[in-house]
Amino acid sequence: MVEKEDAAEISAIREEQETEYEFPKADAVRSGKVIDSQPKSDVSDNNTNEGAPSTREQQQQQQKGSVSLQTSKNEMEQFVGILLHMGIIKMLSIHLYWSNECRYSPIADVMSRIRFFQLPWYFHVVNNQDLPEANSNRDKLFKIRPLLSALQSSLKTLPPEEYQAVDEQIIPIKGRSGLKQYVRNKPRKWGYKSFTRAGPSDMMYDFEIYVGKNTWSDRGLGLTGDIVLALTETLPEKQHFKVFADSWFSSIPLAIALKERGIEFCGTIRTDRMGKCPLKTEVEHEKTGHGFCDWRVEATNNVALVHWFDRKCINFVSTYACVEPMATCRRYSASEKKFIDVPRPYIVQKYNKHMGGVDLADMLIELYCINLRSRKWYMRIVYWCLSVAFVNGWLLQRRLMVQRGKTSKMPLLQFQANIAAGLLLARKSASQKKRGRPSSEMLTRTPAAKRTVCAAPVMDERFDGFEHFADMVEKKGRCKESNSL
Template sequence: MSVIRLPRSRMYWSNACRVNQVADVMPRDRWEEIKHYIHFNDNTATNNSDRLFKIRRLIDSLLPKFQALPQDQMLSIDEQMVPFKGRSVLKQYIPKKPYKWGYKIFVLCDTKGLVHSFDIYAGTSDPPPGSPDIGASGNIVLKLAQVIEGSVNHLLYFDNWFSSLDLFVALANRGIPALGTVRENRLRGCSFSKDKELKKKGRGTFEEQQAVVDRVEIRAVKWFDNRGVNVASTFASAQPVSLIERWDRKQRRKVSVECPSIITLYNKFMGGVDALDALIAYYRIHIRSKKFYHRFFFHFVDMVVVNGWLLYRRDCDNLNVPRKKQKDLLAFKASIAQSLCMQGKDLSAKKRGRPSSDVEREFQKKQRRGPTKAIPTKDVRADAVGHWPQIDSLRQCCKFPKCTGHTSFKCAKCDVHLCLNKNKNCFCAFHEC
């Protein structure tokens, strides 16, 4: 339903707009019954103190899986909006977001958008056990940063809503170097020139200050581009300075502007959550519901699919698979849906009509000579999902046409024996034709 979008879910079963990929899976009334009764916790055991009680078990099952994923060096924390305009005490309004109304989730991810942890905003942000209370925004960073190993030298990025000197000190005590934009009123002990003074000196002007808080050295830089930007870090500084291009309205051409290293690092590695939002927005599940936990559930399905696709791309790159042969997000999501629809189907059932491939025609000839085990259809053989070779205790005839060999290897999904050795590779040939 996220790939083929229709205004109402009932239209997938209607005569005018019937979509076979949806309507053939289950009846319409069955779909509406499942959506109506789906729950993630026992309503009789209500917990009035937990606003996320209805999806608490879903959150508790997802977080360990996200936190167990291997982490890159560069990590970022930012807020994410789950679009929702219904009535809910959890609903937030952020005017600068693409989706202004919805639920707010704080996400820890890498530069490509791979999620490692998240925290749903429910009105309060208490500090994690054993950590100082440094305010609501800082407590969120400390809570999400619990999954970061300080000894691995991960670098953490966040924006000015989270940043404070106390947060930089708390992260440094955990062994986590950090970098982020900072509001000027939170930089106690560091004084910078006003924007008007820096504007007179020209674009690219910057100032650098150093502060030591609880024996932690923090460097702060103010850089003037179109306006002043304050950035602080426990591992980076203004040097080395690089040149970037900016459009000059008066000269009507691009000019070179000096840019400190701390600004370059922030712009390069801070956009992880924005990348995640863009990937989810391509094929978001749009199913209307008045129940707030349905919107969370559909969002987590989208998040898990994007995470799976990013891990798939990472594995393909490690195996040197060319990008042209890798599935894009649309093909990856469609293959997941197709594989889930095949669960529980009887692959041995006979298909009406003429065989659609040479393999099936040859197999029909073999059946006339005597009883043989059925083989799956071409759609199942070539879906490239779950076809793994495994060793059987019995040796049987190879089911690939015109092969007279005997083998103990069989496909775990198709449940047929196929030759797999240095002289023959009927396993690959059977799943490609």
């Protein structure tokens, strides 16, 4: 009897399910018009999602908003110091700095691995609650615009050099991003493109990251000419600064526009931008051989166009340099099978000497760059801004040493290591206990009787006025830094 009653209940439940649910037919599935298979209810569910976040960014804001990091300025300084250490001491994986086999004490003793990965995950430059509305005119770099503006304002305050070069840089990135560009002639071909103005000393004075046609306002010279005019806006006028650029930027209207502001220009130029200047053709130059040049000067604006044949024909445009005085350079002659002296115009000499400032600055940034992967698209730009600040600081320190008449110059490696040590140790409590419980070997081991040697602290830690008072000891000794006081 019990089995019959159970069977009757099961059959009744099946009948109820068949009446409440309506399964999609095969024709409806093929056509894409699938009938809703959920049971109908008399209760309206319009308010079931009330208060739920509508976008992914809002979900992240609610999830991350409930986390309290309890960080401080000292901890963020330690975080930046760790990044600088990682730029100097590179390992195949970030986790190796805290591993038992490859432990690196200057990093592992300052911050735990979990805490180090937690800080960049919650790192923001702007408040997510104050995001601008999504439209076509919104700044694509709004996530880091305050940081970029602060760095640009700091670079523009530096006293500029007489010679300035404008060129493009690549901030390398392998991830997906709508701002990623491809530059064929760069060592790192994929990444964010930055247009930079730098001097012969490799110091950067201004930059702008390319985000599309809305990067600069229209000045009537096309994209390439508007870039040069925008990057040279802060240069003082009528003081005869010299600006150099390659053939991608150069044009005759650009040279005239800069000359009207009292800024001289020099650069290579493409043949189709020379305004039908009556110069000799490349075939005629090949007959004369290496070193032959031809030039014309526009009388109204004093713009010179020079055509020089080296291994191939190269065109130059300038408002202050031309052919004279001629010089020579060494080139290998395949016909004579030896090096020969080839005539070289003055404009070529000036261009080769002052054009490479941006490339050298890019090289210095890549020497000890911060290579930390992140899911946030803008963290690569943040790390690049830190590297730019440190490289410019090192160049300023070298300039100061030259002004004081000192011949000894600190290398970039030591400069970055000193800044990293200062950020990790300066104004930090010296009584921090070592993390983790002591091992049995440490409890049973007797201390050695030999004298302990303490390394001299860096200058930032010595003179920060924080926990560096003299300690009373029983045994009398001499000050290790007595000669320098």
